[in-house]
Amino acid sequence: MTALSTSDDRNLLYDLVGVGIGPFNLSLAALADGVSGFRSLFLDAKPAFSWHPGLLMEGTTLQVPFLADLVTMADPTSPWSYLNYLRSHERMFKFFFSERFHIPRREYDHYCRWVAERLPSCRFDAQVTSLEWDENADAFAVVHRSASGAETRVLARQVVLGVGTNPVVPEPLRPLLTDAHAGRVLHSADYRTHRARLAATDDVTVIGSGQSGAEVALDLLRHQDGNGQGGPYVRWLARTTAFAPMEYSKIGLEHFTPDYIRYFRELPEVTRERLVREQWQLYKGVSEETLGEIYDELYERTIGGGEPRATLQPGAEIVAAQADGEGYLLTCRTQQQDSLFEVRTSAVVSATGYTASRPVFLESMGDLVDWDDRGRYQIDGEYRVALDPRVSGTLYVQNAEMHTHGVGAPDLTLGAWRAATILNAAAGRSVLPVAPRQAFTTFGAPQSPTSAEPATAVPDVAAATPSGTPR
Ligand SMILES: Cc1cc2nc3c(=O)[nH]c(=O)nc-3n(C[C@H](O)[C@H](O)[C@H](O)COP(=O)(O)OP(=O)(O)OC[C@H]3O[C@@H](n4cnc5c(N)ncnc54)[C@H](O)[C@@H]3O)c2cc1C
Numbered sequence: 001m002t003a004l005s006t007s008d009d010r011n012l013l014y015d016l017v018g019v020g021i022g023p024f025n026l027s028l029a030a031l032a033d034g035v036s037g038f039r040s041l042f043l044d045a046k047p048a049f050s051w052h053p054g055l056l057m058e059g060t061t062l063q064v065p066f067l068a069d070l071v072t073m074a075d076p077t078s079p080w081s082y083l084n085y086l087r088s089h090e091r092m093f094k095f096f097f098s099e100r101f102h103i104p105r106r107e108y109d110h111y112c113r114w115v116a117e118r119l120p121s122c123r124f125d126a127q128v129t130s131l132e133w134d135e136n137a138d139a140f141a142v143v144h145r146s147a148s149g150a151e152t153r154v155l156a157r158q159v160v161l162g163v164g165t166n167p168v169v170p171e172p173l174r175p176l177l178t179d180a181h182a183g184r185v186l187h188s189a190d191y192r193t194h195r196a197r198l199a200a201t202d203d204v205t206v207i208g209s210g211q212s213g214a215e216v217a218l219d220l221l222r223h224q225d226g227n228g229q230g231g232p233y234v235r236w237l238a239r240t241t242a243f244a245p246m247e248y249s250k251i252g253l254e255h256f257t258p259d260y261i262r263y264f265r266e267l268p269e270v271t272r273e274r275l276v277r278e279q280w281q282l283y284k285g286v287s288e289e290t291l292g293e294i295y296d297e298l299y300e301r302t303i304g305g306g307e308p309r310a311t312l313q314p315g316a317e318i319v320a321a322q323a324d325g326e327g328y329l330l331t332c333r334t335q336q337q338d339s340l341f342e343v344r345t346s347a348v349v350s351a352t353g354y355t356a357s358r359p360v361f362l363e364s365m366g367d368l369v370d371w372d373d374r375g376r377y378q379i380d381g382e383y384r385v386a387l388d389p390r391v392s393g394t395l396y397v398q399n400a401e402m403h404t405h406g407v408g409a410p411d412l413t414l415g416a417w418r419a420a421t422i423l424n425a426a427a428g429r430s431v432l433p434v435a436p437r438q439a440f441t442t443f444g445a446p447q448s449p450t451s452a453e454p455a456t457a458v459p460d461v462a463a464a465t466p467s468g469t470p471r
Helices: 006-011 023-032 082-088 092-098 105-118 171-176 188-199 211-222 252-256 258-266 269-278 288-301 360-368 412-427
Strands: 016-019 040-043 127-134 139-145 151-156 158-161 185-187 203-207 233-237 310-313 316-324 327-334 339-345 347-350 394-397
Touching (some): 023 040, 082 092, 127 360, 158 412, 171 316, 188 347, 203 327, 211 288, 233 339, 252 258, 252 412, 327 347, 394 412
Parallel strands (some): 016 040, 016 158, 158 394, 203 347, 233 310
Antiparallel strands (some): 127 139, 139 151, 327 339
């Protein structure tokens, strides 16, 4: 497949246009590369690929094995695998001897960029501003704009949304997210931009018991010197009752399988809602390793009778926040005791997660999306969004289906499997096999052998020869 110039686009009907090039749509772009007769284009607003740059700290690792790269779980023969990336960079022996299953997050970012830069279907500096159903063309019209203001309209029979999620900040902190407080009250997604300034501040409060909160707290602790002097006082507060480890047992991880997705999808909505809340440790906890590293930092400080310049406090929720001289006054409530206390701090990093939201460009679809009664997508087993019958094209979505498909939605483990599922549906044939049964665990009442779904047939690999040759 060759790169298309902008002027060609006006007359070309794509089989699939992807909006957003995060890991999930990039996985789809990589798996679709070279599929004969399948024309795809992927658009991203950023000037180049980058993966959560605000949290790419030295020493942080991916929380899934490297095999959950963009392609391997669906197609280990793809040239876009992490191992082929290593080979291209002549680092196979180094990787082999390092015996790492969890690779540095900075390396995952570099690997994804390596793929994105080589795939002809990926186009950056292309912010999608509108998506419409064009009845005359019998296709979606996708309008994207470059930073210079140039607009391009492309047509596609099918569109896949992979626009990720947006940072969430607790309500009491929102009025402080203004230019006047920039770099002193921020979401952890912007941590690295302000890291040096925060490290030089006398007192920083980190909010949130997830992996990001733990990593920011640890990073700030490491800016104190070996005796705990210098650097900021570090206060780590969280609403959850404990700083709990992420579920990482082998059997527990089977919640991230196609089997669990199929089981979850069939459950009543009220049960699905409850499960997602109850299963927070599957997707919101902290890796045991990071918790251990924080503990070890604090332990070091107590050698010779020292006291760590740090507070770790779970079970405390921020109920009010205001500017207070050069710093901030936070009012917190301990949930179990229901008592209030105040904290004076110089800066607040809110590591309070992300949420999926409805993209603005979808407004141009008018009433053609069939939202559920809570304004969310209704999504089928092949990630199709329910649309008005007037639309004969198909809209897919990635990483916005936790309410319908369960906790695996944001997890990289299932990314390539989901992308292959979408690719097969979009191509109208089995390009890649996606076995529906992978777990030892039986989720729900056992199915009789006659009702079991057969695995999709193994395709003719010759029909899907990748065109790109990674360097
Ligand atoms: C710091 C961090 C670490 C994580 N680590 C792990 C991990 O180790 N393991 C794991 O399983 N999960 C992890 N996750 C969760 C998840 O895998 C990631 O959030 C992942 O990046 C989600 O990919 P995505 O493709 O959905 O979205 P994103 O990576 O957010 O990408 C979305 C893209 O869409 C683009 N976009 C949005 N709107 C438009 C538009 N209108 N036009 C054009 N482009 C647009 C954006 O520019 C962006 O590039 C992590 C999450 C975070 C925040």
